[in-house]
Amino acid sequence: MLRAVAAVARRELVIFGRYPSWFIGTVIWPVLFPAAYVFSIRALAGPAATPQTYADALGVSDYAGFLIVGTTLWMWVNITLWSMGGALRQEQLGGTLEANWLTPAPRLAVLAGDAVANGAIALLQMGVSVALFVIVYGFHVRSPLASLAVLLANFPWVYGLGLLFASLVVWAKEVNGMVQLVRGVFLVLCGMTYPVAVLPHWLQGVSWVLPLTHGIEALRRTAVAGASWGAVGGDLAWLLGWGAALLLAGVAAFRWTDRRMRRLGSVGTY
Amino acid sequence: MHAIVAEHLRKEYPKRSAQPLWRRRGPAERFTAVEDVSFEVRAGEVFGLLGPNGAGKTTTIRMIATLLEPSAGRALVAGFDTVRQPAEVRRRLGAVLAGERSLYWKLTGRENLQYFAVLYDVPASRVRARVEELLQRFDLAARADELVERYSTGMKQRLSIARALLADPPVLLLDEPTLGLDPQSARNLREIIREIAAEGRTVLLTTHYMEEADQLSDRIAIMDKGRIVALDTPERLKARLDQEAVVRLWLTGGDGRLRESLLAVPGVTAVQVDDAPAPDDPRRVTVQGAELRGALPSLVAAAAAAGARTDRVEIDEPTLEDVFLHLTGRALRD
Amino acid sequence: MIGKWSHALRVAGAVAAQRWRQSLRYPMNFVLNGVVQPLSWLAPVYFLGRAFAVDGRVPGLAAYTGSGDFTSFFLSGAIVAGLVGSVLWGMGFALKQQMDQGVLEANWLTPSSRFAQLVGVSLFDLTYTVVQFAITLGLAAALFGFHPTGSFWLALGFLVPVIAGLYGFGFALAGAVLLMRDANMLIDTSNFIVNVLSGENFPVKVLPPALLAISLALPTTYAMDGLRGLLLGTRTLWPVTWEFAALCVLAAWLIVLGRWSFLAVERFCRRRGTLALR
Ligand SMILES: Nc1ncnc2c1ncn2[C@@H]1O[C@H](COP(=O)(O)OP(=O)(O)O)[C@@H](O)[C@H]1O
Ligand SMILES: [Mg+2]
Numbered sequence: 001m002l003r004a005v006a007a008v009a010r011r012e013l014v015i016f017g018r019y020p021s022w023f024i025g026t027v028i029w030p031v032l033f034p035a036a037y038v039f040s041i042r043a044l045a046g047p048a049a050t051p052q053t054y055a056d057a058l059g060v061s062d063y064a065g066f067l068i069v070g071t072t073l074w075m076w077v078n079i080t081l082w083s084m085g086g087a088l089r090q091e092q093l094g095g096t097l098e099a100n101w102l103t104p105a106p107r108l109a110v111l112a113g114d115a116v117a118n119g120a121i122a123l124l125q126m127g128v129s130v131a132l133f134v135i136v137y138g139f140h141v142r143s144p145l146a147s148l149a150v151l152l153a154n155f156p157w158v159y160g161l162g163l164l165f166a167s168l169v170v171w172a173k174e175v176n177g178m179v180q181l182v183r184g185v186f187l188v189l190c191g192m193t194y195p196v197a198v199l200p201h202w203l204q205g206v207s208w209v210l211p212l213t214h215g216i217e218a219l220r221r222t223a224v225a226g227a228s229w230g231a232v233g234g235d236l237a238w239l240l241g242w243g244a245a246l247l248l249a250g251v252a253a254f255r256w257t258d259r260r261m262r263r264l265g266s267v268g269t270y
Numbered sequence: 271m272h273a274i275v276a277e278h279l280r281k282e283y284p285k286r287s288a289q290p291l292w293r294r295r296g297p298a299e300r301f302t303a304v305e306d307v308s309f310e311v312r313a314g315e316v317f318g319l320l321g322p323n324g325a326g327k328t329t330t331i332r333m334i335a336t337l338l339e340p341s342a343g344r345a346l347v348a349g350f351d352t353v354r355q356p357a358e359v360r361r362r363l364g365a366v367l368a369g370e371r372s373l374y375w376k377l378t379g380r381e382n383l384q385y386f387a388v389l390y391d392v393p394a395s396r397v398r399a400r401v402e403e404l405l406q407r408f409d410l411a412a413r414a415d416e417l418v419e420r421y422s423t424g425m426k427q428r429l430s431i432a433r434a435l436l437a438d439p440p441v442l443l444l445d446e447p448t449l450g451l452d453p454q455s456a457r458n459l460r461e462i463i464r465e466i467a468a469e470g471r472t473v474l475l476t477t478h479y480m481e482e483a484d485q486l487s488d489r490i491a492i493m494d495k496g497r498i499v500a501l502d503t504p505e506r507l508k509a510r511l512d513q514e515a516v517v518r519l520w521l522t523g524g525d526g527r528l529r530e531s532l533l534a535v536p537g538v539t540a541v542q543v544d545d546a547p548a549p550d551d552p553r554r555v556t557v558q559g560a561e562l563r564g565a566l567p568s569l570v571a572a573a574a575a576a577g578a579r580t581d582r583v584e585i586d587e588p589t590l591e592d593v594f595l596h597l598t599g600r601a602l603r604d
Numbered sequence: 605m606i607g608k609w610s611h612a613l614r615v616a617g618a619v620a621a622q623r624w625r626q627s628l629r630y631p632m633n634f635v636l637n638g639v640v641q642p643l644s645w646l647a648p649v650y651f652l653g654r655a656f657a658v659d660g661r662v663p664g665l666a667a668y669t670g671s672g673d674f675t676s677f678f679l680s681g682a683i684v685a686g687l688v689g690s691v692l693w694g695m696g697f698a699l700k701q702q703m704d705q706g707v708l709e710a711n712w713l714t715p716s717s718r719f720a721q722l723v724g725v726s727l728f729d730l731t732y733t734v735v736q737f738a739i740t741l742g743l744a745a746a747l748f749g750f751h752p753t754g755s756f757w758l759a760l761g762f763l764v765p766v767i768a769g770l771y772g773f774g775f776a777l778a779g780a781v782l783l784m785r786d787a788n789m790l791i792d793t794s795n796f797i798v799n800v801l802s803g804e805n806f807p808v809k810v811l812p813p814a815l816l817a818i819s820l821a822l823p824t825t826y827a828m829d830g831l832r833g834l835l836l837g838t839r840t841l842w843p844v845t846w847e848f849a850a851l852c853v854l855a856a857w858l859i860v861l862g863r864w865s866f867l868a869v870e871r872f873c874r875r876r877g878t879l880a881l882r
Contacts, residue, residue: 007388015376018417024789032793036800040649043806044656044674046664053664057655095371099433102335102367103389104360110389177636184644194651262339265283265332 004105008113009120012087016121025079030129031136034071037193038064038137059195064137065224070192070216072129076122077158077186077212081179083118084162085169092170107258108251111166115159126151142226149229150218153236156243157211163250167257186212211242271349273441273472274311274334278343279304281329303329305496306343311474311489313440316467318487319476320590322602326496327476328367331445334474335365347441361391364434365443372430375419379410379429382418383436390437404432408462424455431462442466444475448482460486480590480602492594499597504590511588511596517562518586519569520552524578531576532557535568542601552581558596624731638736642686643743649678649805650748668807669838675748676836679741681804684828686737687763688770688802690730692795695722695774700787718870719863722778723771730767752835759834762848766827769855773798775862779869802828808841823854 016022041063045053051061058066088111091097100110133139141147165182169175186192189203190212196204207213218235221227285299304326311317319327332338334345336356344351350358366372373382383401392400405411408428418426427447434442447463448456463486467473477483483490484504491501500507521528532541538559546553557569563585570580594602653674656662661672671677699722744750752759777794781787801815802808802824811819819825826847833840833847840847 003388003391003394007385011374011377011381011385014381015374018376024793028793032796032800036796036805037648037652039800039810040652040805041656042810043668044653044662044664046662046667048667049664096374098337098367099372099386100389101337102360102363102365103386104357104391104437105389106357177632180636180641184640188644188647191651193648194655198651198654259339262337265281265329265338 001106001109004109005113005116008100008110009117012114012117013120016117026125026128027132030072030075030125031132033075034064034067034137037067037071040193041067057195060220060224062140062224064133065139066220067193068129068133068137068139069219069223070190072126073154073212073215073219074183074186074190074192076126076154077161078179078183080118080122080158080162081165081182082175084114084159085165085175085179087114088166089169089175108254111163111254114166115162118162119155119159141223143222143228146227146229146232147219147223150215150222150232150236150239153218153239153243154211154215157239157246160243160246160248160250164246164253167250167253171257171260186210189213191216211239214238271313272310272346273313273315273348274309274317274474275346276307276309276330276334276343277345279307279330279333279340279345280342281326281333281338282341303496304333304340307493307496307498308343309491309498309501311472313472314467314470315488316463316473316475316486318483318490319474319493320478320480320483320490320594320602321476321493322478322594322600325478325493327478327493328445329496330493331365331443331474331476332367335363335367335443336360337367361437362439363441363443364437364439365445366427366430366434366447367443367445373418373426373433376417378415378417379421379425380405380414382429383433386433387436392436400436404435408432422455424451424458427451427455427459428462431459431466435466439471441472441474444473446476446478448477448479456482478602480594484590490590492590492597494594494598494600500593507590507593508588511558511592512560515558515560515562515596516586516588516592517557517559517566517569518584519555519557519573519580520582521555521573521578521580522550522552524573524576528555528573528576528578531572532569535559535565535572537561537565538569540595540599542595544601556592556595558592638732639740639743642682642736642740643747646678646682646744646748650675653678665807668809669832671836671838673751673836676751677832677838678805679744679748679750680752680832680835681828682744683737683741684763684766684802684824684831685799685804686740687730687767688798688824689795690732691767691770691774692777692791692798694730695771695778696781696787696791699778699781719775719866722775753837754834756835759831762827762830762834762851765848765852765855766823769823769851769858772855772858772860772862775859775866777862779862779866782869782873798822798824801825804828807838821854823851823858826851826854 041054041058042049045057045063054063055061060066088097091100101107130139130141161182165178169178172178189199189207190196190210191199191207196207196213196217199207214235218232218239221232222229280302281304282300282302285301307326307330309317319330321327329338333340334347334352336352336359339353344353346352347359348362350362352359374385377385380401383404384397387397387401388394402411405414408431410425410429410432413421413425418429421429431444431447444463448459451459460482463473463475467486473486475483475486487504489501489503490507491498492507493499500510502510529541529543532538532555535557538557540556540558542556544554544556555573559565562569566583570583573580588596591602594600653662653665656664657674662674663672665674665677666672669677741750777791780790784790801811801819802822803811803819808816808819808825808829820841826841829838829840830844830847830851832838833844842850
């Protein structure tokens, strides 16, 4: 079982390395994406901005750090949805899914391997990103240990969602619309570029239910504002709760999809 | 014990609809792709499923491969039920179903095999040697470290077969193994299949090429419209049509009445008109019936009545294609 | 010559019509991609604007541009950005799809011009964008508020040369797609870079000098700046007529350059025989 997970993960990593565009995804985008909003913030703050201008609007004066945290986490979710949902669908279309399904390896292990590979790639990319942020934006991680803990607490829900997504995509046979819907909700509601307090009151309620809102908020407090563990305990619990729920839902959805595919004969191209 | 047993297999699909989900009304219509298919494959036997496109061969083989659940009936591989013990079945099964498309094009041939070796549970210490052995055997060693996307179709097909053999399975399933290959590669592949069978493995293969079924199979089940219409050794299948039962005419010209005209000759039971290789070339027409030797003059006359000139007449050994025509009244080829 | 062009026009029209028909078969996609998507991309900057706003206006932005109406500022940026996206995606992605399906060679074997086919495909996206933007703009105006003070029609005239220029850029991009094959990433990235550097969500004055230099070489920069000047009465970089002239010159230059580079790539691919590969 573990061997199969490792083999799948290795396969994914090798293939990832062979697409030339990994460079763009790993090096260019993480820097480029927040850049757009950094300039917007500067424009909104005006030519006479002081650190206090930023602190008044965003809660912290390090506006680059504020943005980086939001965009990095949102992009991570976005990429996970695309790659986990898209990968399974592509394998289904391409015919390799069926080849995996034909082996005695447990199907869930194959999917778990996918998640592990994606997680490893994401960690790697975030490591590179942080290094680039230091160079390009002068970003400085204030409480590294607590920040890392917050980051890790996000893994279960992100990959639980990925798993759920992979199953739904195979079933619905459509990726684009679904990714756009889910990532759009996160884009609008989770405070990627803004403090949640500026949302209309009723939307704030919705926003605080979503795990990404807590992920971004907790990481801003630790990495940018320098808070320690204790200050983000509630967020961590919320994240882990979502993690458990989404992992369970993901596994259930996968089981259901698997059965359905065998009845309808759609493991292959259909 | 039988290597493969199919008992009253049946598969219904919901009819494919062009309508998006939210526009569909009422329960989905059902379409029966396989109906009451039963056969037993003995250990070490090469068993062929022969039939035209859409006969249900792929559906049948996919049910045996655990990828599809039968709507009714059951299938056993080495005594294990494909629905209740799928993992046990997959342990004993190698399969080549989608051919070249089922490989990772962005991995090398070697990496593909190493990856699948783990999934097939080849012991870690044996993986390297086993992969090397198969690469050698299938003549892929020289290009084992190139990405599969650069392989030819034949090489990809050989790599798929190598993958199917990774775990040294006693049973091998092949769905249209030579589809899309050039004649030379197809010949090579048939040779490979014969070797695999000679090692004592059980092979179940589907094809719509009658020569392929004839050359490779110990026994053949002829399928049409989801059902098995005959099951026997190739020789006995052909012996169902007696000598003098098949006459081939090479005709030039002729109009739309040709088939009707020939069918009207007393004793004729079936007629198959092939396409001419080129517009003005003679085309082959197969006529089946009883005691046709005596009817030759009437056949030539019937052809002439439809405007066709008879260039050549032969009383021929029956082929599997003739058997299919005899059984269904239709040509095996589309 | 006339015959050739009328044939090209017919091809472009036929391609566009058939894509419209296909896409209307999936109304959900139309709503999701065409309306929900662009609206949701407005949210991050809109809420960011709210974080800096005092009584619905942002004083910092007013200090830069003369108008503190941040929603209208962002919305007019989004109009140009929508055009950029639709032309670039239309050209590059359609080409990639044809390559994947293996029909590119078949299409190119027909006697119709390759440019006509490329333009035809993205013409669809353009008509699509126009319809989509009319809807989105209406919704956005209702949701966030849009208060143009200047001439709407004059501003629309500003968009004509920028579309032409984008086609030039699109040709070059199509060439790059032929070479690189990984179309999504390429289109997505260049689309984003063009939009950021043209000042979709900020006045380009805030860019550091090196980036500003690139920005001033893009026709889209003048389109966004001029459009805002005309619609919202913001202070433009140069007088609006000058900007219009710069826009026209840059657009013409881009068309020549784009066409040339696409043809160069295509010749290269023909020599290497890599057109049909995935
Ligand atoms: N997943 C599916 N859903 C609906 N119909 C299917 C599906 N798979 C196959 N069919 C239909 O079932 C019939 C038998 O198909 P198949 O088993 O592929 O035949 P063969 O392999 O002999 O050509 C065909 O009419 C085919 O269109
Ligand atoms: Mg088939």
